[in-house]
Amino acid sequence: MNNITTTKLKEMKNKGRKITALTCYNYSMARIMKKVGIDVVLVGDSLGMVELGYENTIPVTIDEMIEHTRAVKRAKPTGLLVTDMPFLSYNITKQKTLQAAGRIIKEGGAEAVKLEGGRPVAETVKHLIENNIPVMGHLGLTPQSIHKMGGYKVQGREEAQAAKIVTDAKILEGAGVFAIVLEGIPAGLAAEITKKVSVPTIGIGAGPGCDGQILVVNDMLGMDMNFKPKYVRRYAKLEKEIVRAFKNYAEEVREGDFPSNLESY
Ligand code: KIV
Numbered sequence: 001m002n003n004i005t006t007t008k009l010k011e012m013k014n015k016g017r018k019i020t021a022l023t024c025y026n027y028s029m030a031r032i033m034k035k036v037g038i039d040v041v042l043v044g045d046s047l048g049m050v051e052l053g054y055e056n057t058i059p060v061t062i063d064e065m066i067e068h069t070r071a072v073k074r075a076k077p078t079g080l081l082v083t084d085m086p087f088l089s090y091n092i093t094k095q096k097t098l099q100a101a102g103r104i105i106k107e108g109g110a111e112a113v114k115l116e117g118g119r120p121v122a123e124t125v126k127h128l129i130e131n132n133i134p135v136m137g138h139l140g141l142t143p144q145s146i147h148k149m150g151g152y153k154v155q156g157r158e159e160a161q162a163a164k165i166v167t168d169a170k171i172l173e174g175a176g177v178f179a180i181v182l183e184g185i186p187a188g189l190a191a192e193i194t195k196k197v198s199v200p201t202i203g204i205g206a207g208p209g210c211d212g213q214i215l216v217v218n219d220m221l222g223m224d225m226n227f228k229p230k231y232v233r234r235y236a237k238l239e240k241e242i243v244r245a246f247k248n249y250a251e252e253v254r255e256g257d258f259p260s261n262l263e264s265y
Contacts, residue, residue, distance in 0.1 A: 006178035019212025030075035069108030083110035116142035118168020141184025205231030
């Protein structure tokens with residue numbers, strides 16, 4: 001299977017071939033994703049919520065992002081390995097941003113970083129790209145702005161807000177991003193942006209008109225049956241399956257049915 005590069009993603013957009021993307025936080029899942037040839041493997045800072053149990057993505061640290069990127073990297077993904085820059089690890093000073101992104105690339109082994117925002121991060125994006133670090137943008141519902149947004153709310157429903165997101169997408173394109181995640185915006189707006197920018201758009205809760213789609217892997221696998229946002233399609237119900245396995249195991253150990261002689265060294 002071919003390794004996916006930023007250039008290949010642009011070619012896919014031009015050829016009308018949909019881009020597949022999933023979040024990934026550990027070696028075992030990365031190993032399985034590789035079998036399927038997922039195009040973009042994102043070590044998202046959703047890591048903080050779905051794997052580390054934080055309330056939101058704000059507390060996630062660069063060290064945590066690096067540790068999990070290293071684990072994913074050990075599976076030698078064929079998809080492009082992108083890692084989120086966590087809250088306030090970028091757009092502070094140019095030097096600090098470059099140091100943080102540099103660590104994610106050098107120590108983690110990521111091939112690109114993702115950061116949230118439009119116009120306010122444009123200079124940061126340019127600086128990283130000038131220093132040979134490819135950047136993926138992220139617009140719309142940007143979880144690191146949860147306190148400013150007042151919750152996880154669809155963005156761009158009002159005309160002025162929609163126009164601002166279109167402008168931000170054009171600004172990010174001009175700054176040199178190789179792709180833009182569009183999260184939690186109306187489908188029509190996402191389709192309009194997809195037509196207006198030359199770089200691929202990757203949607204999550206943004207309808208079918210994007211160049212590709214991304215989901216949080218734990219959500220699409222049904223790892224938490226109490227969590228089901230409208231935009232998520234569950235491709236498995238793993239929580240149920242795992243509970244069944246744990247129960248069977250516990251019962252069999254208690255009853256002396258496991259291990260049998262066959263399951264011993
Ligand atoms: O952190 C994350 O999982 C993300 C995706 C939802 C795009 O940014």
